[in-house]
Amino acid sequence: MISFKTKMIIAYTVLVLLTFFWMLPFYVALVTSLKSHEETYTTNVLQPPSAANIIPWFIAWSRVSRAFINSILVSIPATFLCVLAGTLAGYYLSRFVSKVNRLLFFLIAIATFIPYQILLIPMTMFLSTVGIMGTHLSFIITYTILLSPWATLISAAFFLAIPKELEEAAQIDGASPVQSFFKIVLPVALPGIISTTIIIFMSIWNEFLFAVTLSTSPIIRTIQPEVANLRGTTTVAWNTLMAGSLIAILPPLVITLALGKYFIRGLLAGALKGVR
Amino acid sequence: MIASSLKEKLIFLTPILLITVILYIMIATSIYVSMSDWRSYKISLNFIGLRNYIELFSNPRFYAALRNNIIWIALFMVPTSFLGLVLAYIMVSTGKELIFRTVFLLPTAISMTVAGTLWVWMYASEGAVNTLLKAFNLSFLTKPWISDPSTALYALIFVTIWQYLGFAVIIFEAAIKGIDPSLIEAAQIDGASSLRIFWDIVVPQVRHGFLVAVPLLALSALKIFDIVYVATRGGPGLATDVLGYFMWETAFWSRFMADGAAIATIIFAISLGIVIPYALIALRRWFR
Incomplete structure (x- = not known):
C-alpha cells in the first residue's frame, strides 16, 4: 500500500x-x-x-471602449430587472407548494435550459416590429426575457434554505406577505441575492449568440461581439487582440476573484443542485 | 401557513408569468417559421409544411454538423465530468481546495468568445502549444491545430473542456462533501486502498453529481456556437461546423430564416430529450 x-x-x-x-x-x-x-x-x-x-492596451482600449461601455449600460439594468422578477417569483415558488406552482416551476426550468437558438428568430422579429433593433433597450429587453427564468430558479433555491417560521412570526404580528418579503426575508436572503446577481450579470456579460445578432451596427455592439470582430480583422495584431480579450474578461475575473464564494454558490443553485 | 391573497400572488408572479408566456410563444413562433417560406430580409410567413425539413435532411452539411455535435457532446461530457470528479476528490483530500478551485474556475467565469480567442493564439503555428511541444523534443507532433481539418474539431473540444472543468469540479466537490465520512473511515479501517474507496464508495455516492453535471454539459455542447464563430467559422471545410453555427449562418448570413428556424427546431427537439428529464428530477428534489 x-x-x-x-x-x-x-x-x-x-x-x-x-x-x-x-x-x-x-x-x-x-x-x-x-x-x-x-x-x-x-x-x-x-x-x-x-x-x-502598454501601447497595445491603449490601442485595444480605444477599439473596445465603446463596446465595453455598451455592455455595462446593457448588463446592469437587465441584471436588475432579472433579479427583481426572479426574487419575487422565486420567493413565491419556494413558499407555496401547489400543483400549479410545480407546473410553473417545471415550465420555468424548461425555459431556463433550452438552447437559445429556438428564441433567436422570434426575438429579432419582435424587436424589429417594435422598431427598437439597434438600441440598448433591445438588449435589455432580450436579456430580461432570457434570464429571468434562471434568476427565479436560483433565488428559489436560496429561499428554500430560509426557514418559513421567520415570516410566519412576522405575519402573526400583522405583516402582509409582500411586507414580510421586503422587510424580513430579503435581508436574510441577501447572500443568495448577491449570488443570483453575480450569475445573471456574468451570463449577460458573456452571452454571445444574441449579442452578435443584435449588434446591428458598430455603435451598438457589445463587448463579446467586439472581441470577435477584432479577431476577425486581419489588421489587428496579436498583442492588441490579447489586450482587448483581457479587457473583455476583466469584470468576470474580478468578480470571481473577489466574490468567488458567491459565484460558486450561485453556480450550484443555478444547476438546480440546491444549496443545502 | 402563510396567507396569500390573489393580489399578493399577482405582485409576486406577474413578471415571471408574462416572461414565461412570451418565451413559449417564441418557441411556437420559431416552429411555425420553420414551416414557412421566409427566405429574405422581408418577413414572409406563408405555410409550406415540412418542405424546409425535407430539404434540410437532404443537405449533407446538416449531417456533417450533426455528426460534429455528437462527437462534441461525447468527447466533452465524458472527460469533463470524470476529470472534474477526480480533481474534486484530489482537491478535497489535500485540503487546499480554495486556491485550486479558483484556478479551475477562472476559465469557467470568462466568455467562450474570449476563451476561443485566447486558444486561437495558443494553437497558432508559433503559439504556446507548439512551442511547448518543441521544448519537450516532440517537434514531430507540432501542427497548425485549428487550420488542420484532422485536428480542428478536437482542438476546439479541448477548449470547452478547459472552460467547463471548473464547473464540474464545483458540482463534484459539493457532492463529495455530502458523503458521510464514516463510510470512508470504515473502508479505511477495513484496509481498502484509495483507488478502491474512490471506485466503490465515492463514485456511487456522487451519482447525483453526475445527474446534475452530465445533462448540463451535454446541453452546452449541443448549443455550442460562440467558439466556432470566433475560432473557425465552421472550417476548415466543414470540419468544425455544428448545428448552432449552421443555424446562425443560414438565418442571419444567408437570410434563409425559415431554414434557420428548422435547424433551431431540431436543436430544440434534441434538447428536450435532456431538459425534460433534468427538470423532472430537479422538481422531485425540490418539492420532496
Whole structure:
C-alpha cells in the first residue's frame, strides 16, 4: 500500500501541473499583450517581454471602449430587472407548494435550459416590429426575457434554505406577505441575492449568440461581439487582440476573484443542485 | 401557513408569468417559421409544411454538423465530468481546495468568445502549444491545430473542456462533501486502498453529481456556437461546423430564416430529450 505521504505528493503534482497548464492561456495572453508588435514575432511566445509595453492596451482600449461601455449600460439594468422578477417569483415558488406552482416551476426550468437558438428568430422579429433593433433597450429587453427564468430558479433555491417560521412570526404580528418579503426575508436572503446577481450579470456579460445578432451596427455592439470582430480583422495584431480579450474578461475575473464564494454558490443553485 | 391573497400572488408572479408566456410563444413562433417560406430580409410567413425539413435532411452539411455535435457532446461530457470528479476528490483530500478551485474556475467565469480567442493564439503555428511541444523534443507532433481539418474539431473540444472543468469540479466537490465520512473511515479501517474507496464508495455516492453535471454539459455542447464563430467559422471545410453555427449562418448570413428556424427546431427537439428529464428530477428534489 502506498503511504499517505506518497499519495499527497502525487496529488499535489497532478494539481500543480494542471494548474500551470490551465493558467497558461492567461499567462500567454498577458505576456503577448505587453510585447511590441515586432517582439510578438521575434520572441518565443512563453518568454516575457524585454520591457513592458502598454501601447497595445491603449490601442485595444480605444477599439473596445465603446463596446465595453455598451455592455455595462446593457448588463446592469437587465441584471436588475432579472433579479427583481426572479426574487419575487422565486420567493413565491419556494413558499407555496401547489400543483400549479410545480407546473410553473417545471415550465420555468424548461425555459431556463433550452438552447437559445429556438428564441433567436422570434426575438429579432419582435424587436424589429417594435422598431427598437439597434438600441440598448433591445438588449435589455432580450436579456430580461432570457434570464429571468434562471434568476427565479436560483433565488428559489436560496429561499428554500430560509426557514418559513421567520415570516410566519412576522405575519402573526400583522405583516402582509409582500411586507414580510421586503422587510424580513430579503435581508436574510441577501447572500443568495448577491449570488443570483453575480450569475445573471456574468451570463449577460458573456452571452454571445444574441449579442452578435443584435449588434446591428458598430455603435451598438457589445463587448463579446467586439472581441470577435477584432479577431476577425486581419489588421489587428496579436498583442492588441490579447489586450482587448483581457479587457473583455476583466469584470468576470474580478468578480470571481473577489466574490468567488458567491459565484460558486450561485453556480450550484443555478444547476438546480440546491444549496443545502 | 402563510396567507396569500390573489393580489399578493399577482405582485409576486406577474413578471415571471408574462416572461414565461412570451418565451413559449417564441418557441411556437420559431416552429411555425420553420414551416414557412421566409427566405429574405422581408418577413414572409406563408405555410409550406415540412418542405424546409425535407430539404434540410437532404443537405449533407446538416449531417456533417450533426455528426460534429455528437462527437462534441461525447468527447466533452465524458472527460469533463470524470476529470472534474477526480480533481474534486484530489482537491478535497489535500485540503487546499480554495486556491485550486479558483484556478479551475477562472476559465469557467470568462466568455467562450474570449476563451476561443485566447486558444486561437495558443494553437497558432508559433503559439504556446507548439512551442511547448518543441521544448519537450516532440517537434514531430507540432501542427497548425485549428487550420488542420484532422485536428480542428478536437482542438476546439479541448477548449470547452478547459472552460467547463471548473464547473464540474464545483458540482463534484459539493457532492463529495455530502458523503458521510464514516463510510470512508470504515473502508479505511477495513484496509481498502484509495483507488478502491474512490471506485466503490465515492463514485456511487456522487451519482447525483453526475445527474446534475452530465445533462448540463451535454446541453452546452449541443448549443455550442460562440467558439466556432470566433475560432473557425465552421472550417476548415466543414470540419468544425455544428448545428448552432449552421443555424446562425443560414438565418442571419444567408437570410434563409425559415431554414434557420428548422435547424433551431431540431436543436430544440434534441434538447428536450435532456431538459425534460433534468427538470423532472430537479422538481422531485425540490418539492420532496
